[in-house]
Amino acid sequence: xxxxxxxxxxxxxxxxxxxxxxxxxxxxxxxxxxxxxxxxxxxxxxxxxxxxxxxxxxxxxxxxxxxxxxxxxxxxxxxxxxxxxxxxxxxxxxxxxxxxxxxxxxxxxxxxxxxxxxxxxxxxxxxxxxxxxxxxxxxxxxxxxxxxxxxxxxxxxxxxxxxxxxxxxxxxxxxxxxxxxxxxxxxxxxxxxxxxxxxxxxxxxxxxxxxxxxxxxxxxxxxxxxxxxxxxxxxxxxxxxxxxxxxxxxxxxxxxxxxxxxxxxxxxxx
Numbered sequence: 297x298x299x300x301x302x303x304x305x306x307x308x309x310x311x312x313x314x315x316x317x318x319x320x321x322x323x324x325x326x327x328x329x330x331x332x333x334x335x336x337x338x339x340x341x342x343x344x345x346x347x348x349x350x351x352x353x354x355x356x357x358x359x360x361x362x363x364x365x366x367x368x369x370x371x372x373x374x375x376x377x378x379x380x381x382x383x384x385x386x387x388x389x390x391x392x393x394x395x396x397x398x399x400x401x402x403x404x405x406x407x408x409x410x411x412x413x414x415x416x417x418x419x420x421x422x423x424x425x426x427x428x429x430x431x432x433x434x435x436x437x438x439x440x441x442x443x444x445x446x447x448x449x450x451x452x453x454x455x456x457x458x459x460x461x462x463x464x465x466x467x468x469x470x471x472x473x474x475x476x477x478x479x480x481x482x483x484x485x486x487x488x489x490x491x492x493x494x495x496x497x498x499x500x501x502x503x504x505x506x507x508x509x510x511x512x513x514x515x516x517x518x519x520x521x522x523x524x525x526x527x528x529x530x531x532x533x534x535x536x537x538x539x540x541x542x543x544x545x546x547x548x549x550x551x552x553x554x555x556x557x558x559x560x561x562x563x564x565x566x
Contacts, residue, residue, distance in 0.1 A: 303409025320375035324419035328427030359431025380475025381488030470546030477550035
């Protein structure tokens with residue numbers, strides 16, 4: 297475990313040195329600020345047709361939920377794909393993977409460190425923190441009204457936000473896992489990133505196609521809204537529980553395939 301921890305730390309340091317890391321982080325932090333600023337300048341009205349949108353001006357705690365709704369389908373998967381699709385392929389293109397694989401570290405340990413780094417890079421938390429602070433500054437730290445119309449205390453609202461983020465990260469892990477697979481197999485960062493986005497797009501297309509009703513509950517795209525279950529009183533656990541095992545499958549299968557490919561990587565051919 298100590299070897300994996302060391303590799304994981306090194307992978308995080310490499311991510312910190314990449315510009316794309318800060319592009320994603322900056323976007324996640326700027327969007328809620330711009331959102332709150334725009335609504336403050338507007339003075340009235342809001343996105344009343346989305347979950348908690350009608351309560352946006354009643355409490356700042358609604359802000360991160362509303363921004364998460366806007367960014368959940370495309371923005372965060374895109375940011376995740378930029379890193380996951382590059383985590384292995386960039387080493388190949390830069391000619392550094394051969395050096396890494398010929399070191400004393402086990403290949404499985406190297407792969408585990410890279411996967412952990414890809415999974416760690418989620419900017420949802422940054423969005424939530426900035427969105428909450430910006431919202432509270434503008435509209436105050438007040439009770440939140442659930443989707444069931446039941447008021448919940450401000451402190452409880454923070455707990456619901458944390459739980460919602462935890463569930464939302466599950467499908468993001470599925471996207472990251474597919475990105476790691478493409479990054480390992482294609483050895484091309486651009487192809488891996490685009491392929492990961494196409495995978496997310498395919499999930500969205502299947503979600504709206506007629507005749508796919510029977511498989512919709514098990515599409516990865518549907519799991520991006522599973523966190524809505526925590527916004528009801530009492531909580532609706534059905535979509536949350538389904539998201540846990542569905543996302544686990546979406547993550548486990550590509551990771552297992554990527555692991556086998558990584559283990560058999562021909563060092564001499566790098």
